[in-house]
Amino acid sequence: MSNREEKVLQISGVNPRKCMKCGKCSASCPSYDEMDIKPHQFVSYVLNGRTKALAESKSVEKCLACFACVERCPRNVEPAKIIDAARQLNVRQRYGDTLSANDIPSLIDEDTPQQLLVSAFRKYKR
């Protein structure tokens, strides 16, 4: 297993071997249609050494962190933690940020809650 796979597993704390491939995570995911790699595939991407593709996927930014997959997984696999670990791999790199303070003014309106900005910086920026 390469360094990157190990890193994803270490950050996520997930044991992908517990997955029984039932697909309940993908059945539950509200962002399924937006994702190129689907929640039930996160596990096999890690096991098959394709974390680079996972980290470069659209899914990284499409996960809503709603934890429906975590709640309903019958095997306690917690797919949300895997995709978040892949996202962490990106933002922890140099130039991994996908949002800068300069972008903000064009994205907000007068009602935008602070909470949204704070969490966006956590999500998209180191």
Place this chain on the structure above:
Amino acid sequence: MPMNSTESFAPKIVAFCCNWCSYAGADLAGSSRLAYPADVKIIKVPCSCRVNPMFILRAFEKGADGVIICGCHPGDCHYSTGNYYARRRMTLLFSMLEYIGIEKDRVRVEWVSAAEAVKFSETMNSFVLQIKNLGENVRLGDLRCKS
């Protein structure tokens, strides 16, 4: 803590297992190939209530570093109540060990059913680690018993 010596130190550990649950649990651990250190040697007894505290003290005298007693879960004893007797006796033994200044962590009581192979193996692994951290039993060893 004698952490650095844990690698070379091979403790002597006596495990008393009741015939109906824990000994069967150990067998299942074996047939499931769930490893635990070779330091553990099992003595079969009909029931955990057959374990006389004197046996434990004897083991320590003879140089054992840890003793573990395994029985059926409370309520599941093959003889109905044997494990309750064992629990009470061992509680008294613990306070006696403490009174005479012995680490009571050298003795453990665990309930392991015939189906709990994983628990058996995990228990033995953690007990061996615990004994390794305590180091060699020097205070209880009877010098007259040493060869």
Place this chain on the structure above:
Amino acid sequence: MQRIGVFVCHCGSNIAATVDVKRVALAMLSENGVVFADDYQYMCSESGQLKIAQAVKEHNLTGLVICSCSPRMHEATFRKAAEKAGINPYMVEIANIREQCSWIHKDIEQATQKAIILARAAVAKVNLNSPLIAGKSPVKKRALVIGGGIAGIQTALDIADAGFEVDIVEKTPSIGGKMSQLDKTFPTLDCSACILTPKMVDCAAHEKITIFTYSEVENVSGFVGNFTVDIKKKARYVDSAKCTGCGLCQEKCPSKKALSEFNCGLSNRSAIYTPFAQAVPNVPVIDPLQCIKLKTGKCGLCEKVCAANAIDYTQKDEIITREYGAIVVATGFDVINLDNYDEYAYSQSKDVITSLELERIMNAAGPTKGHLERMSDGKAPKNIVFVQCVGSRCADNKGKSYCSKICCMYTAKHAMLIRDKYPDVNVSVFYIDVRTPGKNFDEFYRRAVEEYGVNYIKGQVGKVTPEPDGSLTVHGVDLIDGRQVKISADMVVLAAAIEPNASVRQLATQLTASIDTNNFLTEAHPKLRPVESPTAGVFLSGVCQGPKDIPETVSQAGAAAAKVIGLLAKNELTTNPCTAHSDELLCNGCSACANVCPYGAISYQDKEVNDHGIRETRRIAMVNTALCQGCGACTVTCPSGAMDLNGFSNKQIIAEVDAICR
């Protein structure tokens, strides 16, 4: 001084690959008392046993140590071999160097060292063994079957047909169990009632069978061959001897709000009721929580209409004590509670049902008289979705870790029956895996797909959402197509996991039979003794031991019966000679041992003893060896050290401790 022979088994490569068996044998030769040591491929084989006999003869051996697999496996084999060779069977000790050594260690040096120590301990013990003679105890020639479902019924019939008396204890008002609730059975689609009710009637008519319905086991004492069981017959408020089963009382009963247990709560029943038309016995019971007369004192209508004068509001629970030689547990299963699965909206919509509820809906005697209807509005559904593995195969504390085994087949059955009877209804099945091992099972499932056009979708359902128009949207995934699917359904059927009936926990404690982490009763050996409990004289039949379908249950029921017959056919049993005994010179008659004995095996006698020349009468503990089970509680309790246990004496255990610590 013993003359001990040590035999080290290779067990093929099971032991020999990790333990240097020759070194173990060699090391034993320097142990005290050992006059012979050898190793062999398979000690348990005929030639292995022959080797033992030869060595006994040649070396005049008095004791044997076999270093082999667990004594739970072959202790009995080697004891028999010893007896054949002319040695008392209790002069044999086993050193378990397979399960507790070669199978768990990889390092040859380490494993060999450990095997030597284990063998050493066994040798030290045999040095102190003494010949033991097993006693005899009589066998009560009657069996108790707990649970009156198909498992219990079949077991009882088979035992009774062999000529032994059988009692069935069933906690509901009728025998029949879950099978009586089923409509059709897979894979032949014959009607469940048609094949079950004749067996129920046979049971009732059999001269050797006594049925106690509406009854529970209250207490169990004794041991194999000699159990004493208290059975609580709950007050029925109807005299079974007088009742003719005319049913008028049920018709006239004004309290009709109770939910029918038989119809899974989908219909109502009266306060006085028989669970279903073919109930055995056909005698109603009064539900005291629903009966107006029993609650308020007013009413009494059933009493007035009963021409047979069978109603008796003063009836009380009754305890019956009976003796048995063998006990069979056949307590069956229940469908799990679905509170943990609210994503499937079971508690939020009447049109989300379990498969067992669907059985009742499909059944002509069910709440809808066999018409496929929605429970919410009585409309005929056009789209039905089945969800498999609800609560099975989970690792999340919400569900069960095991596969419930029967769901794949009954779901295929339901899907097929619906498509057959209502060809315009669309049926989809969400599955993770379709598991159909069994004769004609996979063919059956394929027929559902190929001939009946059932739409099988590989993937699980995430959520079922009730919609404002009364329909249900099923949010699932199709893993083969790689897309989320949303199916608008009128009915959703959940294949809920099955679990052992809740009563089994307490029963296991009463019987001192062990249960596993899922509350299934443990068998004595998973392969070789699958219908016996580790507790002698207790046998297992049906789902109480693990999930199984009807044909498997019936075969296991027959197997349990065969074991019971084998036991009851004996006039007496050899008892375990490893019993306690007291040293009359050390005993001070304090009663401590009698207080801890779980079997009441210890009594006291005034006995004249000769204590170093002084003759006096003392109160001395006496052990009834027929009652003593050899737990050893008394030996540790005894303050003077007078109590000891045959086969596990203080000296023997201390010798083992010393040998291990040496």
Place this chain on the structure above:
Amino acid sequence: MALKYSYYPGCTLKNKAKSLDITARKCASALGFELEEIENWQCCGGVYPLGSDEIATKLSSVRALDYAKSKSQKLVTLCSACHHVIKRVNDDMKNVPDTRMRANNYLKLDTPYCGETQVLHYLEVLRDEIGFDNIAKAVKNPLKGVKIGAYYGCMLLRPSKIMEFDNPENPQIMEDFIKALGAQSVIFPYRNECCGGHVALKSPESAQKLSGKVTRSAEGFGADMLITACPLCLYNLNKNSQSDIPVYYFTELLAKALGIDSEE
């Protein structure tokens, strides 16, 4: 003596969600409990850091938790995001030895913080400490005939193992709250589905799709209005769902029913 709680308002309640903060405090004093704002609280970060090696991002929560511990008070939150983050960090401090050790190493507190503080959401205070029947008694203007849908969102409920807030698939607490105010609760299946607020900044089209499902489902079951505890959900449902259904903070309704002026 009035019940006193350590109160963690969070960034949004001091700004865009002022009414959530104000009504909550006013209702509290009307119902006999007091919210004592934690001194020098710092932003929770808005999202719980899922990485098992994240420490620095959890420290602000630990400081707040330790403050409550020092005052022997329970910690009360209102914003769903703050509640989610602080409750989960508290669970880490209690049950994850590695996080506990490293966080304490950073903070160098007099005594290490090990998850002692109990974290309550305001709704839990109403349910478990005050009691909905007592709230029903305190209601001056019962909201008779109003059909209200409770929108839970994700963060209060999931993961239920840690949040221990309510049944994650069929919650009851807000419905019971609505009934206590004399109104009628409308149960709709999307009440615990995500509104997509988390991606409202960079994928507004997703946020529109998802929040639309929530409001359509609520309207379909006849809700006149929605209540929520989350400022982000409120913003997203208002802005992106393309529905006119009004969305209020649950405390605004509580204030109204208790007859409290919700102006500052």
